[in-house]
Amino acid sequence: MAEVTLDKIVSLSKRRGFVFQSSEIYGGLNGAYDYGPLGVQLKNNIRDMWWKEMTQIHEDIVGLDASILMHPRVWEASGHVANFSDPMVDCKQCKSRFRTDQIDLSAACPVCGTKDSFTEPRNFNLMFSTHIGAASDAGSLIYLRPETAQGIYTEFKNIVSSSRVKIPFGIAQVGKAFRNEITTRHFIFRSVEFEQMEMQWFCAPGTDDEWFEYWKARRFEFYEKMGIRKSHLRWHQHGKDELAFYAKDAYDIQYLFPMGWQELEGVHNRTDYDLSQHQEFSGKDQTYLDPATNERYIPYVVETSAGLTRNVLMALSDAYEEETLEDGETRTVLRFHPDIAPVTVAVLPLVKKDGIAEAAKELELSLREEFTTFFDLSGAIGRRYRRMDEIGTPYCITVDYQSLEDRTVTLRHRDSMEQVRIGMDEIASAIREANKNYKRVEK
Numbered sequence: 186m187a188e189v190t191l192d193k194i195v196s197l198s199k200r201r202g203f204v205f206q207s208s209e210i211y212g213g214l215n216g217a218y219d220y221g222p223l224g225v226q227l228k229n230n231i232r233d234m235w236w237k238e239m240t241q242i243h244e245d246i247v248g249l250d251a252s253i254l255m256h257p258r259v260w261e262a263s264g265h266v267a268n269f270s271d272p273m274v275d276c277k278q279c280k281s282r283f284r285t286d287q288i289d290l291s292a293a294c295p296v297c298g299t300k301d302s303f304t305e306p307r308n309f310n311l312m313f314s315t316h317i318g319a320a321s322d323a324g325s326l327i328y329l330r331p332e333t334a335q336g337i338y339t340e341f342k343n344i345v346s347s348s349r350v351k352i353p354f355g356i357a358q359v360g361k362a363f364r365n366e367i368t369t370r371h372f373i374f375r376s377v378e379f380e381q382m383e384m385q386w387f388c389a390p391g392t393d394d395e396w397f398e399y400w401k402a403r404r405f406e407f408y409e410k411m412g413i414r415k416s417h418l419r420w421h422q423h424g425k426d427e428l429a430f431y432a433k434d435a436y437d438i439q440y441l442f443p444m445g446w447q448e449l450e451g452v453h454n455r456t457d458y459d460l461s462q463h464q465e466f467s468g469k470d471q472t473y474l475d476p477a478t479n480e481r482y483i484p485y486v487v488e489t490s491a492g493l494t495r496n497v498l499m500a501l502s503d504a505y506e507e508e509t510l511e512d513g514e515t516r517t518v519l520r521f522h523p524d525i526a527p528v529t530v531a532v533l534p535l536v537k538k539d540g541i542a543e544a545a546k547e548l549e550l551s552l553r554e555e556f557t558t559f560f561d562l563s564g565a566i567g568r569r570y571r572r573m574d575e576i577g578t579p580y581c582i583t584v585d586y587q588s589l590e591d592r593t594v595t596l597r598h599r600d601s602m603e604q605v606r607i608g609m610d611e612i613a614s615a616i617r618e619a620n621k622n623y624k625r626v627e628k
Contacts, residue, residue: 187507187515191443194501195372197517201576203227203501204373216366216377223576224497226527226557228380231411231496232359234524235382238407239357246355246384247348251336253361254317257327262466263335263459265312265328272306313363313377329363334488336360337385338459341484342471352473352484353388353396359493371444373494380493387484389475390457393433396487397454401436404452404489408438412522412625413503417441421448431458440499449499450491457483500525504577519577520600523620528578529556530616533569535585537562545584548594548609555613574599579623580616600626 198204202221206213220228240246260266272285279297285306293300316325330336337356344356359382366377373379388396401420408418423435433454440449460483464471472481504519523529530552534545542562549560559578561569566583573581583595588609596615597604607615 189443189502189505191372194443194498194505197505197575198224198372198501204497216375218373218376220497223527227500227521227525228493228497230525230527231500232380232382232493234411235407235491235493235496236357236359238410239355239384243355245350245353246357246386247344247350249337249340249344249356249358250360251333251340251358253330253363254327255330255336255339258466259335259339259463260312260328260331262462264462265331273309274303274306277302277304309365311365313365331364332362332490333358333360333381333383334385334459334490337383338463338486341387341460342469345473351477352475353386353392355384355386357382357384359383371442371447371498373498374442374444374447376494379495382491382493382496384489386487386489387473388487390482390485393454393456393485393487397434397452400487400489401452404450404491405438408440408449410522411500411525412520412623413440413499414625417503418449419446421446429453429455431456440503442498442502447495449495450489453488453490455486455488457485459486460484516571516574518574518599520625521577521579522625523579523623526577526579527557528559528573528576529620530580530582531559531561531569531573531578532582532584533560533566534562535566535583539586540589541584541586544588545582548582548584548612552613552616556616570597580619582612 201223203224205219205221207217207219208214236248240248273282274285274288274290275282276294276297276299278299279294281294281296288295290303294302312331313329314326315329317327318325337358341356344350359380361378361380363378366375386396386400405418409415417440419439421437421439423432423437428435433456435451435453437448438450438452439446460471464483471483473484474481500521501519504521506518506520508516508518510516532545532549532552534542536542545562546560549558552558559573561572563569570581577599579599581597581599583597585595588594592609593606594609594612595604596607596612598619
């Protein structure tokens with residue numbers, strides 16, 4: 186089996202309409218990407234699967250969609266204004282910029298090879314700033330949010346009073362965040378505009394360790410539900426040099442990307458730091474009156490924070506395979522779990538004439554209400570199978586002359602390439618059953 190490289194993922198993403206470089210006709214914008222027809226569907230499917238997992242399966246988690254723009258004091262309370270910067274150096278020769286923790290200042294520039302060419306380290310603010318209102322002055326300065334969690338904390342009291350939730354409970358949110366990354370790299374892994382899927386779990390002090398372990402287990406299980414190979418996932422505990430000063434404990438779920446093991450999602454015990462900070466900076470009470478104990482306290486928070494855009498890269502990387510068939514031909518296939526595949530089923534008429542195309546279209550329309558479908562009548566049937574394999578479509582239905590006689594069609598499974606004859610009226614239930622029992626076979 187051929188090695189999966191980032192270059193292959195980038196090439197397929199553009200060729201098949203998953204991800205494009207933003208503003209490419211103008212030379213592109215570094216660290217910014219557009220999601221094409223298949224990419225946006227893949228991203229939405231992953232988002233919807235996460236949302237269902239958090240808010241539908243767990244009755245004690247509610248949703249939120251907070252504003253991207255927030256009062257600037259929010260970012261003072263969170264520590265982003267004072268601390269959210271990286272010491273950077275520039276090469277005087279080639280003008281390349283590096284974070285000081287990623288380079289040996291006594292060595293030569295890794296880009297141009299010039300020695301003793303680095304500037305003095307200086308802080309570089311990672312938050313994008315803008316202005317609100319007609320006047321652009323200090324009083325109108327605001328920021329694009331660098332994370333989605335703070336909106337959850339600032340709405341904690343409103344949600345408690347309006348939703349009748351009781352601790353322990355969680356607040357889930359999916360939304361965009363922005364970071365002025367200097368070292369954008371590895372395609373969509375690190376970009377200036379990205380999406381996060383976060384859940385903040387509020388619990389009583391003293392119960393946080395138990396909930397921390399609970400959410401570690403649940404979040405790891407989620408990726409197995411997505412069909413991600415377990416051998417490509419692992420835990421990494423933050424050491425003392427990585428742990429935020431306010432955090433009690435922190436673990437990352439790492440995935441084996443084409444460029445190596447990298448963070449996919451963090452599970453953090455944030456203690457009562459966040460609500461305490463917002464209570465101090467806003468002057469508004471953030472305590473919770475526990476009806477079970479009549480005790481008032483500031484809740485502890487266990488955070489689960491995953492990158493949606495990183496999940497897209499993970500899904501592409503994990504699904505990508507170049508398979509050599511028995512006849513020596515090589516097919517490129519994306520082995521997506523059916524629940525996240527951009528197209529669930531393709532309907533392919535064997536020929537365009539004799540009413541076959543019309544019968545196939547009628548079948549495709551009947552399946553649309555339940556599944557994401559695709560209708561393709563262009564080219565040889567084998568070539569059409571390969572196109573569907575390359576975008577990760579789990580099932581193909583071929584309508585032929587026999588279909589007109591007995592209302593049966595050929596159902597082809599992507600992973601095994603097995604083909605079975607089945608009645609048109611049984612297709613929907615067969616796909617539902619196959620989705621339910623789907624299991625990725627590791628090779």
